[in-house]
Amino acid sequence: MTTAFLGAGVRGPARVALIGVPYDRTQSYRPGAAAGPRAIREASWSLETYSPALDMDLLEAGVRDLGDLEVADLDPAAMVQRVQEAVAGLDRDVVPVLLGGDHTVTVGAVRALSARLPELRAVVLDAHLDLRDRYEGSPWSHACTVRRLWEALGDGRVVLLGVRSGVREEWEFAWRHCRWVGEPLALPEAVHAELRGCPVYLSVDLDVADPAYASGVGNPEPGGPALSEVLQALYLLRDLSVVGMDLVEAAPGLDPSGATAVAAAKLVREMVLAFCGSAPPG
Numbered sequence: 001m002t003t004a005f006l007g008a009g010v011r012g013p014a015r016v017a018l019i020g021v022p023y024d025r026t027q028s029y030r031p032g033a034a035a036g037p038r039a040i041r042e043a044s045w046s047l048e049t050y051s052p053a054l055d056m057d058l059l060e061a062g063v064r065d066l067g068d069l070e071v072a073d074l075d076p077a078a079m080v081q082r083v084q085e086a087v088a089g090l091d092r093d094v095v096p097v098l099l100g101g102d103h104t105v106t107v108g109a110v111r112a113l114s115a116r117l118p119e120l121r122a123v124v125l126d127a128h129l130d131l132r133d134r135y136e137g138s139p140w141s142h143a144c145t146v147r148r149l150w151e152a153l154g155d156g157r158v159v160l161l162g163v164r165s166g167v168r169e170e171w172e173f174a175w176r177h178c179r180w181v182g183e184p185l186a187l188p189e190a191v192h193a194e195l196r197g198c199p200v201y202l203s204v205d206l207d208v209a210d211p212a213y214a215s216g217v218g219n220p221e222p223g224g225p226a227l228s229e230v231l232q233a234l235y236l237l238r239d240l241s242v243v244g245m246d247l248v249e250a251a252p253g254l255d256p257s258g259a260t261a262v263a264a265a266k267l268v269r270e271m272v273l274a275f276c277g278s279a280p281p282g
């Protein structure tokens with residue numbers, strides 16, 4: 001491995017495992033997300049370990065960076081399988097945090113966790129619905145990720161936030177089969193209350209933010225929220241029992257300014273701290 005993520009030098013038992021999945025062979029438009037994990041780690045060092053918004057510090061969060069999975073030569077189905085095995089192989093009290101990679105990496109993590117947590121729900125922040133059954137003949141396109149999650153979890157168990165793009169058939173599918181689809185980033189209280197009783201997987205596609213804040217993504221979709229609004233939305237979910245998460249679709253080579261990589265790194269820091277940052281009881 002090259003550089004580990006900021007503040008990930010845990011001694012003693014880890015509570016959070018960072019896993020890079022440098023893979024972008026399921027892209028529909030422009031590749032580059034395979035470079036995400038490395039760029040996110042490098043950019044993280046321009047941040048502090050301390051989050052003033054959360055009054056928490058990565059150095060106290062028990063984070064271990066396990067490096068990257070070797071997936072570059074795999075076809076998408078084998079890559080998903082590789083992710084699934086990696087997540088299934090973690091100790092049960094360790095929260096996996098994937099650094100993508102295409103959004104398809106999420107499917108492996110959700111499959112692994114739903115195998116032992118039958119009540120698992122997914123909360124996905126994404127500009128796109130990703131609900132196609134097939135895209136250009138493939139079920140593994142990143143345009144199909146949420147459809148694969150729906151298959152793995154069951155009807156009414158996927159919540160979508162920040163969505164502003166999809167074909168009509170995807171919207172109709174979403175209204176029928178997903179628990180909530182909202183462009184505003186806040187959940188209705190009834191949906192939030194349901195999630196409180198369940199283990200939750202949180203997937204953040206960086207393109208949920210407006211391209212002004214993170215232009216280095218495969219499919220930029222204008223008209224989205226500021227990065228600060230995405231962060232506020234994540235803070236609102238802090239009372240959920242998040243058992244796994246990811247930050248996907250960062251393609252830093254598409255943004256020479258470097259802003260995309262550091263935006264992704266800041267999201268990862270805040271996600272780790274918001275959902276795993278407090279010391280275990282006792």
Ligand SMILES: [Mn+2]
Nearest residue numbers: 127128205207
């Ligand atoms: Mn997307």
